[in-house]
Amino acid sequence: MSRLLELWQSTGIVQITLPQLLMILIGLLLLYLAIKKGFEPLLLIPIGFGGILSNIPGVDIAVGDGILHQFYVMGLETGVFPLLIFMGVGAMTDFGPLLANPKTLLLGAAAQFGIFSTLLGALFLTDIGWFNFTLQQASAIGIIGGADGPTAIYVAGILAPEMLGAIAVAAYSYMALVPLIQPPIMRALTSEDERKITMTQLRAVSQTEKIVFPLLLLILVALVVPSATPLLGMFCFGNLMKECGVVSRLSDTAQNALINIVTILLGLSVGSKLGADQFLVASTLGILLLGMLAFSIGTASGVLMAKLMNVFSSNKINPLIGSAGVSAVPMAARVSNKVGLEADPHNFLLMHAMGPNVAGVIGSAVAAGVLLQFAGG
Amino acid sequence: MSRLLELWQSTGIVQITLPQLLMILIGLLLLYLAIKKGFEPLLLIPIGFGGILSNIPGVDIAVGDGILHQFYVMGLETGVFPLLIFMGVGAMTDFGPLLANPKTLLLGAAAQFGIFSTLLGALFLTDIGWFNFTLQQASAIGIIGGADGPTAIYVAGILAPEMLGAIAVAAYSYMALVPLIQPPIMRALTSEDERKITMTQLRAVSQTEKIVFPLLLLILVALVVPSATPLLGMFCFGNLMKECGVVSRLSDTAQNALINIVTILLGLSVGSKLGADQFLVASTLGILLLGMLAFSIGTASGVLMAKLMNVFSSNKINPLIGSAGVSAVPMAARVSNKVGLEADPHNFLLMHAMGPNVAGVIGSAVAAGVLLQFAGG
Amino acid sequence: MSRLLELWQSTGIVQITLPQLLMILIGLLLLYLAIKKGFEPLLLIPIGFGGILSNIPGVDIAVGDGILHQFYVMGLETGVFPLLIFMGVGAMTDFGPLLANPKTLLLGAAAQFGIFSTLLGALFLTDIGWFNFTLQQASAIGIIGGADGPTAIYVAGILAPEMLGAIAVAAYSYMALVPLIQPPIMRALTSEDERKITMTQLRAVSQTEKIVFPLLLLILVALVVPSATPLLGMFCFGNLMKECGVVSRLSDTAQNALINIVTILLGLSVGSKLGADQFLVASTLGILLLGMLAFSIGTASGVLMAKLMNVFSSNKINPLIGSAGVSAVPMAARVSNKVGLEADPHNFLLMHAMGPNVAGVIGSAVAAGVLLQFAGG
Amino acid sequence: MNNLLSQGFELALFGMGTVFVFLAVLIIATKAMSSLVLRFEPAVSVASAATVAQDAALSDRGHLLAVISAAIAQHRTTKK
Amino acid sequence: MNNLLSQGFELALFGMGTVFVFLAVLIIATKAMSSLVLRFEPAVSVASAATVAQDAALSDRGHLLAVISAAIAQHRTTKK
Amino acid sequence: MNNLLSQGFELALFGMGTVFVFLAVLIIATKAMSSLVLRFEPAVSVASAATVAQDAALSDRGHLLAVISAAIAQHRTTKK
Numbered sequence A, B, C: 001m002s003r004l005l006e007l008w009q010s011t012g013i014v015q016i017t018l019p020q021l022l023m024i025l026i027g028l029l030l031l032y033l034a035i036k037k038g039f040e041p042l043l044l045i046p047i048g049f050g051g052i053l054s055n056i057p058g059v060d061i062a063v064g065d066g067i068l069h070q071f072y073v074m075g076l077e078t079g080v081f082p083l084l085i086f087m088g089v090g091a092m093t094d095f096g097p098l099l100a101n102p103k104t105l106l107l108g109a110a111a112q113f114g115i116f117s118t119l120l121g122a123l124f125l126t127d128i129g130w131f132n133f134t135l136q137q138a139s140a141i142g143i144i145g146g147a148d149g150p151t152a153i154y155v156a157g158i159l160a161p162e163m164l165g166a167i168a169v170a171a172y173s174y175m176a177l178v179p180l181i182q183p184p185i186m187r188a189l190t191s192e193d194e195r196k197i198t199m200t201q202l203r204a205v206s207q208t209e210k211i212v213f214p215l216l217l218l219i220l221v222a223l224v225v226p227s228a229t230p231l232l233g234m235f236c237f238g239n240l241m242k243e244c245g246v247v248s249r250l251s252d253t254a255q256n257a258l259i260n261i262v263t264i265l266l267g268l269s270v271g272s273k274l275g276a277d278q279f280l281v282a283s284t285l286g287i288l289l290l291g292m293l294a295f296s297i298g299t300a301s302g303v304l305m306a307k308l309m310n311v312f313s314s315n316k317i318n319p320l321i322g323s324a325g326v327s328a329v330p331m332a333a334r335v336s337n338k339v340g341l342e343a344d345p346h347n348f349l350l351m352h353a354m355g356p357n358v359a360g361v362i363g364s365a366v367a368a369g370v371l372l373q374f375a376g377g
Numbered sequence D, E, F: 001m002n003n004l005l006s007q008g009f010e011l012a013l014f015g016m017g018t019v020f021v022f023l024a025v026l027i028i029a030t031k032a033m034s035s036l037v038l039r040f041e042p043a044v045s046v047a048s049a050a051t052v053a054q055d056a057a058l059s060d061r062g063h064l065l066a067v068i069s070a071a072i073a074q075h076r077t078t079k080k
């Protein structure tokens, strides 16, 4: 009979706490948004499901010998998962539009202002006593503004692992919300005439340029920001495998089986950081708030940089492609295209926006390198 | 010259022991059965080959730094391999027939009686002094009656790793023998009229039902049997990836590259537990004997439960689908269909038997959770 | 301001040393040869890129917690990566031509003379004071003559990990150079008449022979050279999966997703041993020199063995297929075919050369076993 | 009957009990879920997902923030 | 000749010896295996695998149990 | 302004500076690379890769050895 009582007490009904129940509801909400609303489902389904698993009482899944904790230790504490994903993303990236119009790299630079202003915002909120973020935590929050999932997870895993869950959820949620966040800002900062600017067609790019570019990028990273090398090194490696044309079987695997496997494991690992005790804290609200700020500022500074470049250059660029500099590949580029079509139904900006879009990936990886160098170790 | 002697003494001819030779023959027999007789080749080929490798003298393959031991430590001691396989099985499972006729879940419950009566049988044989099984070992033997490979390996890896080899060999061998074990029992327990019962066609099931079901199952597991969450959680996760329709690249990888890689490594890991010293012990005979008992009792109780349900319900079910409740997906369902066709060549039971078949997977995972909770750490 | 100086000092421009710069150039050269000249790109692209990453100053990539070092520890220190690649190679190997003409196994034996004479060469150079190789290091250098990448990496990883980078680079470079190294030696050692010898068509081979052969090979290895079991065991396992015909999904994965993933990780791991301090040492020159010697002697002894066999047998073999005994599958067999066609445009030797070619894989794995047994731990 | 065997009986009893209770509850829950889903399913399929996506996503964002905020507030209250 | 070099000669000698012996044995074994297989192959291919599978499997099960039982018995005997 | 906030300003300043400097340098380097490549590209595509492969590979081998030898020599010199 005592054994029966023991068994009853081992059930989840008895053990579950309200915070755990709330987290399970949040996990279900993430799944709902991913499945029904198309919110970055490749990541938010494993993250949401992992989050539910992590809040089930009476069994160790996200701690100790639990499988999600093992995945976390194996792939996130080591940085292996985000770096392998970055390699796969590199193998899927086409630098052609960027090579055809290299000055759009500046748009990818400007959009990183979202990262650093958010970092300052986090420290300001600490200064006025609303929150209590360290420099490491503020940096990890800022990187949400990079609008790049693996970069955010890599940086947060090193600088503020205790916030990894909230940061990843914010990063992917806002990436999914780019079609809602960006257009009002883009319209507010541009005139009707600016939105109608048509751009000259991009020149063709040779295969050799595409092969040399990742190596050139790697060498520059090595010389200027070594701390960004793990991220950009794996990214360039993936891109080289794709462009060189002689290892297509490796490139295919990096883009498919390998990135899919790692995505499943990475998502579950991130989900393991959605335990109620880690997620249901005041700082999560700050992260959500500041993450939204980061996306908005990044968008605005990309657009404004495009307008600034037009002051100095006769070859005008449509400022709507500036917002694509935040990354969120390829969503942000599609948004540029869509808002452009509203102003002029014959003005297709998609290819032009792909340049700043991938530039934003490089830009936020460089910013990540600086953050790791400055605030890390 | 002494060196030459040393080299000669390093050869396997000199070092091999009779038990090792016998185990190599058993490994070859498993390969023969897998290749020529179609005995669960996906698992028994890696297990059989791993078993041969583990009994080669003069080189460490299944111990120490040997590669099979490394696989074992990496994937079986941690539980990662069986859980990833369970995820892949989830991504291959269609709960449609179960959703169309939920009461067949009771058949999947009844068949688990094989697990617990075998557990009692093991303890009885200990009581009368024939064997010397602990409660943990008896539980691990009982789980063979679950007729579900990854569940058996997961439970045995935790409760009785020293018996893992024999339990896995028994589980997969008897799963392969389901077409021989089940029909006589099914015929003995049913009348000709019962075997001719035709069932109403299953209703169509909506996609939303299929998406919600794995989440419903997960929540119930969390509330009622948390200790079954690792198994059923990964299973439901795989199934959700399949049914939600928005992450088909993850679902495809879980069903193909990932499950195949893990199957190879899992099979070799299990093979590493087929060393002569661990396998050629009296308890292995007990395991083989009790495993057969478990399958037989599970089959019988599934059939009898179907007959019992017919007593209380006007909507008769054909008792032949009860035997499918042991799992052994999809073999047991095919056996139900085949025996049914013998009685009435126009009565196709396959789809009706798929319901209890997948119910049996759930049932034995729940039983596994209870065993782990009660007998584990 | 001091912080600015610190940041400047963290850049690669300030920290890079001349040796690191040279190694980066060597890495770029390897990439150039792989991409533009087709030098074994599947391995040399990851190795070359990994080599560049390993020589970037100011960031730990190939040491400590760096990702390449993690890959190295995970897969090369343990031997897991080369063994999994060997399994995949086994799943791609067709023993048919060997089974049709088993006496070509002797050619695969003779070509291993390259391994042992190079080992002696390394010890001789040590004896006369030019270099300072241990028996372990000499063995690891010798294995370059096996002309088999994973075998060389496996052996070097155990016997001389400090030389792994140079040995792998030498092995793959010379494998790529087989079409240049072998023909002059083949022509020098054979007469025009010998090169024109036509061989009888190979008999058909039954599927059962193909299934039994890997098991026969495994048993013989177990009995005669247990220390070669990890290599040949995984090789035979891959081959059995392919030939048995009942686990084609496992065989496909072993030949595709799995071997591709492991190739990427193995290449990067090997690249992590291309740090300037380890690679830019005098012994690297010795390795390159001796590696070339190994290939040349292996080629010569294969050809000479074929001529010797012709003395004793009435069923003449074309000595040009002897050179294929070094392995370098399938390049060396193609070279035999090409040189044969020069002498007689109607004499196709390709299928005949595939026998010694795969025999060479077995032969060098056996040689590796002896080296590990004799010189290892 | 020794202690081990009695433990075994207890385990068998509770085990089969749990399996049956669990699957019985699952039957009821599944039937309830199905009838609930099938009541709403037609409505969902009439309103095209594509046309309502944007507004829905907008309100969902608010929903997400609202739920998380409420959850955190709740949690902080219960901890005190 | 120093010790290292003499060790090298010994290793080279035994190494090449092992390689040749191994591959020579493999030639003989392969030829024997092939002639054995080719003698039985036709018989196997005549009797369709499908038709004999069930009976065969049945007797195989007995075979498996018999082999394992004999193996265990043997092992227990040798251990004493 | 406390120390943390001032650190933050420093980091933001250096961070944005590094990002801009890096991407500006990358623009220049990319343009230089492209113009260089586009100058040589036609020449490369005229001489078929296949026909020159063998000779090229031969000279490359020498090139590889030469570069590595030079590198080692250089390294040994600098170490002394």
Ligand code: NA
Pocket: A145, A146, A147, A148, A325, A326, A327, A328, A360, A361, A362, A363, A364, A365
């Ligand atoms: Na970005």
Ligand code: NA
Pocket: B145, B146, B147, B148, B325, B326, B327, B328, B360, B361, B362, B363, B364, B365
């Ligand atoms: Na079951």
Ligand code: NA
Pocket: C145, C146, C147, C148, C325, C326, C327, C328, C360, C361, C362, C363, C364, C365
């Ligand atoms: Na070889």
